[in-house]
Amino acid sequence: MGETVFWKRPAHDPRQVSAAPTLPASPGSGQDEFDVSKLYSGPASAEGSTEPPVARLDEKFRQAYFWIVNHAIITPYYDIEYNDTARPPRSFTFGGAGTELRLPSGMSYSSFVLLPLLNFALRKRALFIGGPGRGKTASAILMSLLAGYDLRTVRRGIQHGQPQMTVADLLGNPLPKALMESNSSDDIKIAWRQWITMRVKIVDEYNRIPTRTQSALLTLLADGYAEVLGQTVESPESAWFLTANDDMGGGTYQVIEALKDRIDIVIKALNFNPRFLDDLLVRVEEGVKPETLLPKELIFTPEELDSVHAQILKVAIPRAVRRRLEFFAAQFDFCDLAAKEIEYKSKDTIHLAGKTLSQVCAEDCGRDKAKCICSQTENGLSVRSLMTLLAFSKGLAWFRGQMEVGLADVIQIVPWILHEKLAQNPGSPFFDATGNGIYRVDRIAWIRRAFDLACEEFVRLDLDRSDPLLELDQAFERGLEGVAAGEVRKRLSGIETHLAGLAKGTKLYAHVHADVLKLKYYHQRYSNYLRWLTTVRS
Amino acid sequence: MADDGPELRIREWLTGRRVDLNGRFRAMARARPGLDPGKVLGLCRELLPPLAVKPHPGLPELLDAVFDLILLHSGRGLIGIGSTEPTALEILLRHSFPALLPRLLERPRSLPAALSNATENMAATGARFAKELALLAGVAEDAGQLEDAGGILAWRLGEPRLRRWALEKASGLPGKLVLAALGEPGWPEPAAPVVVAALGADAWRRLGELFTPVTLEMLSGSPGADVVDGLVRAAGAGAPPCDNWPLRGSVGDFTGFDGDFEFPPILLETGPESNRHCFMTRHGPAEMLVHADAFGWSCQPVVAPQRNAACFGIPAGTTSAIDGKDYRAHTRANSFRIRVHVPPRMPL
Numbered sequence: 001m002g003e004t005v006f007w008k009r010p011a012h013d014p015r016q017v018s019a020a021p022t023l024p025a026s027p028g029s030g031q032d033e034f035d036v037s038k039l040y041s042g043p044a045s046a047e048g049s050t051e052p053p054v055a056r057l058d059e060k061f062r063q064a065y066f067w068i069v070n071h072a073i074i075t076p077y078y079d080i081e082y083n084d085t086a087r088p089p090r091s092f093t094f095g096g097a098g099t100e101l102r103l104p105s106g107m108s109y110s111s112f113v114l115l116p117l118l119n120f121a122l123r124k125r126a127l128f129i130g131g132p133g134r135g136k137t138a139s140a141i142l143m144s145l146l147a148g149y150d151l152r153t154v155r156r157g158i159q160h161g162q163p164q165m166t167v168a169d170l171l172g173n174p175l176p177k178a179l180m181e182s183n184s185s186d187d188i189k190i191a192w193r194q195w196i197t198m199r200v201k202i203v204d205e206y207n208r209i210p211t212r213t214q215s216a217l218l219t220l221l222a223d224g225y226a227e228v229l230g231q232t233v234e235s236p237e238s239a240w241f242l243t244a245n246d247d248m249g250g251g252t253y254q255v256i257e258a259l260k261d262r263i264d265i266v267i268k269a270l271n272f273n274p275r276f277l278d279d280l281l282v283r284v285e286e287g288v289k290p291e292t293l294l295p296k297e298l299i300f301t302p303e304e305l306d307s308v309h310a311q312i313l314k315v316a317i318p319r320a321v322r323r324r325l326e327f328f329a330a331q332f333d334f335c336d337l338a339a340k341e342i343e344y345k346s347k348d349t350i351h352l353a354g355k356t357l358s359q360v361c362a363e364d365c366g367r368d369k370a371k372c373i374c375s376q377t378e379n380g381l382s383v384r385s386l387m388t389l390l391a392f393s394k395g396l397a398w399f400r401g402q403m404e405v406g407l408a409d410v411i412q413i414v415p416w417i418l419h420e421k422l423a424q425n426p427g428s429p430f431f432d433a434t435g436n437g438i439y440r441v442d443r444i445a446w447i448r449r450a451f452d453l454a455c456e457e458f459v460r461l462d463l464d465r466s467d468p469l470l471e472l473d474q475a476f477e478r479g480l481e482g483v484a485a486g487e488v489r490k491r492l493s494g495i496e497t498h499l500a501g502l503a504k505g506t507k508l509y510a511h512v513h514a515d516v517l518k519l520k521y522y523h524q525r526y527s528n529y530l531r532w533l534t535t536v537r538s
Numbered sequence: 539m540a541d542d543g544p545e546l547r548i549r550e551w552l553t554g555r556r557v558d559l560n561g562r563f564r565a566m567a568r569a570r571p572g573l574d575p576g577k578v579l580g581l582c583r584e585l586l587p588p589l590a591v592k593p594h595p596g597l598p599e600l601l602d603a604v605f606d607l608i609l610l611h612s613g614r615g616l617i618g619i620g621s622t623e624p625t626a627l628e629i630l631l632r633h634s635f636p637a638l639l640p641r642l643l644e645r646p647r648s649l650p651a652a653l654s655n656a657t658e659n660m661a662a663t664g665a666r667f668a669k670e671l672a673l674l675a676g677v678a679e680d681a682g683q684l685e686d687a688g689g690i691l692a693w694r695l696g697e698p699r700l701r702r703w704a705l706e707k708a709s710g711l712p713g714k715l716v717l718a719a720l721g722e723p724g725w726p727e728p729a730a731p732v733v734v735a736a737l738g739a740d741a742w743r744r745l746g747e748l749f750t751p752v753t754l755e756m757l758s759g760s761p762g763a764d765v766v767d768g769l770v771r772a773a774g775a776g777a778p779p780c781d782n783w784p785l786r787g788s789v790g791d792f793t794g795f796d797g798d799f800e801f802p803p804i805l806l807e808t809g810p811e812s813n814r815h816c817f818m819t820r821h822g823p824a825e826m827l828v829h830a831d832a833f834g835w836s837c838q839p840v841v842a843p844q845r846n847a848a849c850f851g852i853p854a855g856t857t858s859a860i861d862g863k864d865y866r867a868h869t870r871a872n873s874f875r876i877r878v879h880v881p882p883r884m885p886l
Contacts, residue, residue, distance in 0.1 A: 040685065042655030043614075044607055 057300075057308050058401055061117060064146055064298045065399075068113045072142055072290035073135050074279050075110045077270050080412045082106035082400075097438075107400075115267045115416055116143055116241065118395040120200065121308050124388065125221060125240040125262055127206075127420070130269025132245055137204055138291065139269075140241035144200040145294045147239075148301065154202075157195035161208035163252045167216040170209075171196065171226045172233075185230040192233045196226050199238050199302065206242040206259075208252040218259045237309075264388040266419035268444070315394040316404040323467060324407060325389070327511050328414075328454040331373035332422065333380020334510035336365045342520075345513060347380050358427035366507060370429040373450055374510050378423040385421045392417055407455075415447040422447065457511075468498065469515060472522055480529045488530045495523045544587040551590075551601050552582075562609060570613030577618045581608045581631075588636040600646035607631065607654050626664030630657045630671070637672035644681040656688055662796070663695040670695075673723070677715045686711055690719035696834025698815060701741055708734045720745060726758040728766050732886065736773035740864075741815060741831035742786040742880045748773075750885045769886055776864075777881035783866060784882055789817075789830040790837065792874040798826060798837035799874045804858040805867055814865035814880060821874075828876065 069075065083089050087105035094101065112135070119126040120143045128136035137158070144154040159170060171193055178189035195201060203209075209217065220226045224235045242263065244255075272280075282288065300308070317325075337360050338349040350360050357378045361369065369375040392413045397405040424431075424440065431440050439446035458464070475491065499519055506512055552559065567573045585608060586601055594600075608631070611617040617628050624632065630653060635642060642649050653671065660667040670691055671684075678684035686707040693700040708716045713730030717723055720733060722745055729749065736743050749757075756765070791797025801822040808818045817828045818840075826837045859868035866879040 040652035040656050040659075040688075042658050044610060044651035044654040 057304060057311060058398055060298065060300070060304075061121060061308070061399055062401075065109070065113055065117055067295065067298055068117075068139075068142060068290075069110055071293070073113060073139060074272065074276050075112045075135070075270065076273055076276060077110050077112065078104065078108040079111050080109040080114055080396075082108050082408055082412070098435075111416065112139065112267060112269060114396075114399070115265055116140065118392055118399060119143075119241070119265055119267075120146060120239045121305070121312060121399075122391050122395045123199075123237045123239045123305075123309060124264040124391065126242070126265045126267055127263045128241065128243040128267050128269055130245070131271070134269035134271065136243040136269045137202070139267075140200075140202045140204075140243065141291050142294070143239060143241060144198070144202065145291060146298060146300055147198075147200045147305065148299045149198065149200065151291055153194075153198075154200075157198050157202065159195065159201075159203045161203060161205040163208060163210060165209050165213050167213050167228065170213055170216055171220070171228050174229055188229050188231060190228050190231045190233070192226065192228075196220065196233055196235050199236055199305065201235075201238050201240045203240070203242045205244060207244045207255050211253055211256060214253070214256050214259055218256065218262065221259070222262045260420060261382070261384070263420055265392060265416050267416065312391070312395050312398045315398050315402070317390065317393065318404055320464065321393075321405055321407050321410060323463065324455060324458060325386075325410060326514065327458045327463065328451055329381050329386060330514040331450070331454055331510045332377050334374050334513045335360065336367070336508055336513075337361070337363055342508075342513070342516065345508075347378065351379070357425050361425065361427070367509070370433050371453075372509070373430075373453055375428040376425055376430050376446075376450060378425050379421075381418070381421065385418060389414065389417045411448070411451055411455075414451050415444040418447050419443055461511075469518060472498075472519070476522060476525070480525075483529070485530060485533050488526050488533065492523060492526050492530070495519050495526070499523075544590040547590040547593065547597065548582075548586050548601070551598050555598070555602065559605060562606065566609040566613050572615070573609070573613040578608060578612050581612060581618050585631050585635070589639060589642070591636075591639070594643050596643040596646040600642055600650065603647050603650045604631070604635065607650060611654070624665070626657050626660070626668050627654065629665050630654060630668035634668050634672040634675075637675040638684065641675065641678060641681045641684045649681050649685070652685065653688070656692065660692060660695060660697070667692060667695055670721075674715065674718055677712070677718050677723075679712065679715075683711055683715060687715050687719040690716060694720050694833050696836070698741075698829040698831045698834060698836055701737075701815065701829075701831055705734060705738050725754065728757045728761055729754065731766060732757075732769045732773045735770045736886075739774045740777070740880065740883065741833075742865075742878065743883060744832050747885055753886050772886055777883050780881055782882075783879040785877055786880045787830060787832065787835075787878040788875040789828055789835040789878060790819075790875050795874075797874060800824070802857065802869065802871055802874055803876060804869050805860050805876065806858075814862060814867075814878065817860070817867060817876060819869075819876065830876075830878065 081089070081102060081104040084105045089102040089104050091100050091102045093099070116126060116128075116139050128139065130136055141151075141154050141158075144157070145151065149157070159165075172190050175189045175191050178187065182188045203217065206214075206217070216226070220235060221240060224237075225232050226235065333346050333348070335347050335350060335357065336345055338347060339345050347357055350357055357375075361375050367375075389410075393405045393410050396409045396413050397403075400409070402409070422443075424443075424446070426440060430436055439449060472491070472495065480488075499516065502512055502516060508516070563573070563575070563578065567575075582605065586604060589600060589604060590597060607627075608617070611627050611631075616625055617631065619625070634653070635650065638653075657664045657668050657671075667688075671688060674684060674687050674691065678687055689700055690704040690708055690711075693704040708719075709731070713727035714723070716730045716734065717725045717727070722729075722733075725733075733745065733748065736748055753769070757769075790799050790803060793800050799819075799821040803819040803821040803826070806818040806820055806825070815829060815831050817830070819826050819828055819837075825840055827840045828835060828837050830836075855870060856868040857871050860866065864881065867876055869876055
């Protein structure tokens with residue numbers, strides 16, 4: 001008979017797993033709809049198995065999170081904050097730099113544990129950064145153990161970056177016998193390193209790997225295959241965990257830009273709070289090694305991980321949240337001074353001309369550069385960054401047991417995704433404003449502030465209620481088939497009127513630039529369709 | 539061919555399944571080190587033969603399922619503990635299962651486990667649930683009906699969250715079974731749809747006050763469909779206007795008296811979420827969702843958005859009050875109960 005109670009352990013037992021459900025239900029969650037399935041469910045099961053009942057996968061992930069937080073990694077930092085809508089957090093301001101402490105009113109999480117779990121679930125590429133001894137590698141090892149690998153295999157699979165690391169060290173060697181006997185490179189057999197086929201991959205201190213070996217790593221990390229002497233091996237969908245003591249140049253080798261660009265999320269390893277010395281003492285005295293104590297009920301099978309991935313992708317992102325993201329993303333790439341043509345008013349144009357934004361932005365463009373977010377970064381957001389942002393937002397919502405992504409999820413995840421993606425323009429007047437100097441150092445706070453500023457502007461413009469493109473989007477999504485010429489002309493006229501209104505009523509701000517380009521796109525599509533329609537009729 | 543007898547059937551089953559059953563015992567003993575082999579054997583001797591009175595293709599599977607229940611509950615110290623009063627699960631296994639044998643043999647694997655879970659879930663009323671479940675045995679025509687009627691029984695025994703579900707199911711079950719589950723097995727079958735309509739319209743109605751003796755007598759004498767339809771319509775109609783709404787229920791209690799409130803509760807403003815059967819309350823710092831009807835009440839802690847105390851037309855001496863369309867509820871500073879008033883209705 002399956003019975004959860006059997007598997008409960010005392011709270012101090014490191015093998016104890018938090019009892020499900022880990023999320024308290026709220027009145028709106030349908031808990032009052034008590035149906036008979038609840039009446040007839042309980043410890044006795046029809047299967048007669050002595051194994052505990054299978055948990056929901058998001059619940060299992062939450063249990064894994066709480067086990068790591070409670071027993072494996074001492075990380076008393078709840079920096080992914082959620083608040084109940086009706087209960088604002090209490091906050092306290094401390095003297096000195098005026099630091100604010102907030103007490104979240106909703107269930108909040110430690111980024112150092114939650115983000116690796118999301119990366120594990122989403123099979124993305126995470127970079128742990130932070131000083132030595134902060135638990136970066138230990139955290140990555142726990143993710144491998146959650147995937148069902150034994151500790152010995154995990155340890156053998158870790159790639160330790162060091163200046164003498166060769167491509168063969170990383171990927172594998174040709175078998176000497178085959179090398180001697182082969183007549184062509186096609187016949188060479190490679191003894192591939194086992195870690196290539198693991199579903200969780202750990203590369204420790206990746207910024208100590210020589211540049212050439214980094215390129216080989218890039219192929220594996222970005223494209224999912226490895227190549228040695230013309231032979232290739234495919235890697236399964238994997239979660240990557242890279243670590244670096246100091247990502248800003250403290251490694252032996254400069255990390256190649258392409259490799260940096262492939263990092264989906266950055267996880268900051270925070271320092272140890274000495275008030276938790278007691279916990280350390282227990283570990284010293286009792287010889288506790290959390291990596292040897294992972295409860296087996298927390299291990300995920302490959303099928304479960306596939307299912308998790310599929311479930312996360314199904315989480316919806318409502319239009320209201322997408323609009324906020326669109327508005328935010330539009331702020332970065334736009335530069336009015338970058339080009340004459342509207343299509344090329346992008347920071348890429350500046351870089352291709354061998355200049356920096358700070359050089360171009362020094363000229364007057366008629367905007368308040370302390371307020372406009374576009375002045376704060378040297379670059380815009382890549383498609384890859386946006387895709388990662390969408391995926392992690394879904395992952396976070398799924399982890400929290402939500403069916404769709406909320407704005408709070410996006411707010412919390414944005415800084416970790418864009419940490420390495422947005423290059424600051426230190427010359428921006430924004431950073432010179434009172435109290436903003438800290439953002440030159442604290443990138444998480446800076447990106448969070450940028451998102452807040454974008455949201456404030458979005459609300460000020462009342463775009464939640466009056467999306468200028470909503471009707472056009474909806475009309476276009478219905479398709480062009482069967483739309484009469486008169487209707488097309490009406491829509492074209494509407495687009496032109498709208499463009500005229502924008503040109504007259506507002507400057508070409510970043511979000512207006514995005515809207516204008518979309519209007520031009522619609523105009524072109526409708527014009528082409530009208531041309532086709534009239535040609536066919538004639 | 540001579541009947542082998544229950545003991546022989548049990549012996550054959552034990553012999554044939556020996557290795558597997560021993561394995562199950564060992565697995566449970568690992569999880570429950572206190573599992574006593576002597577007690578398990580004693581319980582098997584007592585509880586299994588009454589189920590093996592006749593040969594049946596589903597019997598081995600049923601014996602397997604009950605054996606698992608014996609292991610589980612014995613390991614947890616819930617059966618075979620030698621208490622003077624039998625526990626709810628002992629009543630279920632000892633008395634209800636033999637009575638329910640034909641239904642159990644229909645679904646030998648899942649039904650015993652489901653009924654065991656339901657008995658446990660009923661907590662304080664588990665023993666009554668197990669006993670009254672046995673009374674449904676002769677009326678339920680199949681295992682599905684038994685399960686549905688079990689849900690109605692659970693509602694009557696004080697699980698108001700099942701009300702909506704139970705009323706839906708009741709309309710598809712034989713009238714006799716519905717009435718038996720609602721504790722009125724002696725009422726004539728045509729009364730069932732009237733009872734369901736009455737409780738659907740107002741679950742604060744007490745069954746004992748629903749019919750006059752004359753109406754019950756009339757329903758016993760094969761009434762025409764039009765008569766029953768008329769009674770169903772009358773039962774489902776709204777209450778006649780009346781200013782003086784009597785007290786219909788006192789919901790909740792102090793934790794010291796097996797209630798859920800540590801402090802005198804107050805009702806919270808919930809707007810349209812609140813109705814005569816569901817209130818949001820606060821007692822001290824905690825908040826509770828209270829479900830209630832004439833059969834009982836249940837409280838569940840919730841994390842709710844902050845709300846104000848409901849104080850619409852608050853009468854003197856009360857700490858909170860709700861003046862709903864079809865109910866009034868209020869709390870007092872010196873009481874751990876929510877008082878519910880509903881419009882009076884005459885017996886049919």
